[in-house]
Amino acid sequence: MRALVVEDDPDLSRQLGRALEDAGYAVDVALDGEDGHFLGDTEPYDVVVLDLGLPKMDGVTVLERWRQDGKGFPVLILTARDRWSEKVAGFDAGADDYLTKPFHTEELLARLRALTRRAAGHVTSTIECGDLSIDTRGARVFIDGAPVKVTSHEFRMLSYLAHHQDRVISRTELVEHIYDQDFDRDSNTIEVFVGRLRKKIGNDRIETVRGLGYRLVDPEARPVS
Amino acid sequence: MRALVVEDDPDLSRQLGRALEDAGYAVDVALDGEDGHFLGDTEPYDVVVLDLGLPKMDGVTVLERWRQDGKGFPVLILTARDRWSEKVAGFDAGADDYLTKPFHTEELLARLRALTRRAAGHVTSTIECGDLSIDTRGARVFIDGAPVKVTSHEFRMLSYLAHHQDRVISRTELVEHIYDQDFDRDSNTIEVFVGRLRKKIGNDRIETVRGLGYRLVDPEARPVS
DNA sequence: TAACCTGTTCAGCACCGGTTCAGGGCATGT
DNA sequence: ACATGCCCTGAACCGGTGCTGAACAGGTTA
Numbered sequence: 001m002r003a004l005v006v007e008d009d010p011d012l013s014r015q016l017g018r019a020l021e022d023a024g025y026a027v028d029v030a031l032d033g034e035d036g037h038f039l040g041d042t043e044p045y046d047v048v049v050l051d052l053g054l055p056k057m058d059g060v061t062v063l064e065r066w067r068q069d070g071k072g073f074p075v076l077i078l079t080a081r082d083r084w085s086e087k088v089a090g091f092d093a094g095a096d097d098y099l100t101k102p103f104h105t106e107e108l109l110a111r112l113r114a115l116t117r118r119a120a121g122h123v124t125s126t127i128e129c130g131d132l133s134i135d136t137r138g139a140r141v142f143i144d145g146a147p148v149k150v151t152s153h154e155f156r157m158l159s160y161l162a163h164h165q166d167r168v169i170s171r172t173e174l175v176e177h178i179y180d181q182d183f184d185r186d187s188n189t190i191e192v193f194v195g196r197l198r199k200k201i202g203n204d205r206i207e208t209v210r211g212l213g214y215r216l217v218d219p220e221a222r223p224v225s
Numbered sequence: 226m227r228a229l230v231v232e233d234d235p236d237l238s239r240q241l242g243r244a245l246e247d248a249g250y251a252v253d254v255a256l257d258g259e260d261g262h263f264l265g266d267t268e269p270y271d272v273v274v275l276d277l278g279l280p281k282m283d284g285v286t287v288l289e290r291w292r293q294d295g296k297g298f299p300v301l302i303l304t305a306r307d308r309w310s311e312k313v314a315g316f317d318a319g320a321d322d323y324l325t326k327p328f329h330t331e332e333l334l335a336r337l338r339a340l341t342r343r344a345a346g347h348v349t350s351t352i353e354c355g356d357l358s359i360d361t362r363g364a365r366v367f368i369d370g371a372p373v374k375v376t377s378h379e380f381r382m383l384s385y386l387a388h389h390q391d392r393v394i395s396r397t398e399l400v401e402h403i404y405d406q407d408f409d410r411d412s413n414t415i416e417v418f419v420g421r422l423r424k425k426i427g428n429d430r431i432e433t434v435r436g437l438g439y440r441l442v443d444p445e446a447r448p449v450s
Numbered sequence: 451t452a453a454c455c456t457g458t459t460c461a462g463c464a465c466c467g468g469t470t471c472a473g474g475g476c477a478t479g480t
Numbered sequence: 481a482c483a484t485g486c487c488c489t490g491a492a493c494c495g496g497t498g499c500t501g502a503a504c505a506g507g508t509t510a
Contacts, residue, residue, distance in 0.1 A: 042327035069325055070332060151456055168364055170247040173331065189458060191498060198499095210466070210497070211377040212249060212364060376467060413487085414469060420488060435477065435486070 033057025258282025355443030
């Protein structure tokens with residue numbers, strides 16, 4: 001999951017970035033509205049945390065432009081306490097949730113989880129694929145109830161595949177969503193991770209579609225429709 | 226499906242080409258308006274991505290000439306943000322959709338899928354032909370709900386036939402839509418693929434019309450011709 | 451500092467998928 | 481019925497793609 005944090009207060013943005021990274025997101029941080037808008041326009045984020053009071057370009061404007069351009073990622077806006085007008089304007093502009101400063105990072109994380117889940121059409125905090133279950137909250141993976149130990153990048157990857165199960169995910173799409181901005185394009189890191197994941201959760205759970213990418217499937221569900 | 230990308234920025238054009246190839250298109254790239262116009266005039270594309278700001282010949286002009294010459298392929302234009310006049314001119318010239326730079330490749334792919342589907346008169350992302358169903362998004366094929374394993378070229382071919390089912394598709398048309406520019410004309414590759422496909426989905430699903438080409442049919446739907 | 455864990459790089463290899471080729475069959479027109 | 485030529489098919493070739501084991505690097509922990 002990739003997240004963008006747009007927050008001008010350097011302390012808070014650093015804290016947020018760190019909290020999200022700890023929670024397993026690949027995070028980019030923008031310190032003003034222009035940068036934030038540009039990043040949101042160019043990079044495929046899965047969720048955005050957007051402060052409304054920003055230098056160079058107001059948060060609401062940023063959000064409005066994104067939505068005009070058809071950007072659909074979920075956006076959580078941060079507002080100063082008692083700034084109802086801003087909040088309303090934010091929702092009108094297409095925000096999905098809000099939080100008033102100051103707040104507990106746990107609450108922010110919980111709301112972000114809810115947003116990403118909702119955006120992918122899931123309702124619970126665990127995604128199931130056959131007897132494979134992925135706890136997005138605890139970053140844990142179970143097979144038939146038995147815990148499987150996965151590293152953080154392995155988890156990000158599995159989690160992204162699970163959010164879009166049954167779809168073919170190209171290698172480039174995986175890279176874009178797992179890593180932040182710059183990443184060496186031609187490298188076989190993805191393949192190595194797929195290999196390691198397969199070794200842990202079973203070979204038949206990740207199909208490779210030659211020339212296109214990978215796909216997470218439930219091996220049990222396919223003998224007959 | 227064959228796609229043409231007309232984009233002068235070398236980085237972007239390479240990136241686009243790669244993304245489309247990942248998505249299963251056969252892609253040609255032109256770096257200026259003249260080349261782009263020529264290619265679009267001579268080669269039968271299924272969809273075109275056209276940047277409006279181009280050297281040698283402006284994108285709008287390119288599009289106008291294509292339409293004057295009766296080229297009907299769907300065209301998605303790329304415009305710099307806040308260039309409303311261009312956008313309008315593009316639509317007037319016959320564009321089918323637009324996207325403002327910068328954009329997410331996934332969104333571009335989604336729109337291209339929508340365009341090709343619409344151009345073929347389909348609305349969903351799966352095409353049905355009797356109990357044969359083709360998932361254009363997931364690159365999968367089912368017979369009566371049971372998955373059939375096809376390779377990427379086999380899929381392209383079946384998919385093209387399915388987009389134009391009940392029509393006779395000539396061998397050259399198939400070649401032109403499945404492969405990009407350079408392909409050895411006299412080769413029986415197509416026949417080999419037809420053979421392999423028939424072996425997988427049943428002999429009676431692809432009719433051969435001697436001297437003309439092939440046609441995808443629903444064997445059940447024609448008790449008698 | 452040493453041991454460890456995680457992510458990345460590299461090189462070798464197996465295999466798959468695309469292409470070619472040759473031979474034979476079958477439809478079509480005379 | 482015959483001959484022509486189009487089409488089908490099996491087999492083989494070949495290059496590329498993706499997989500794997502191992503080594504390396506950076507950071508973290510004991």
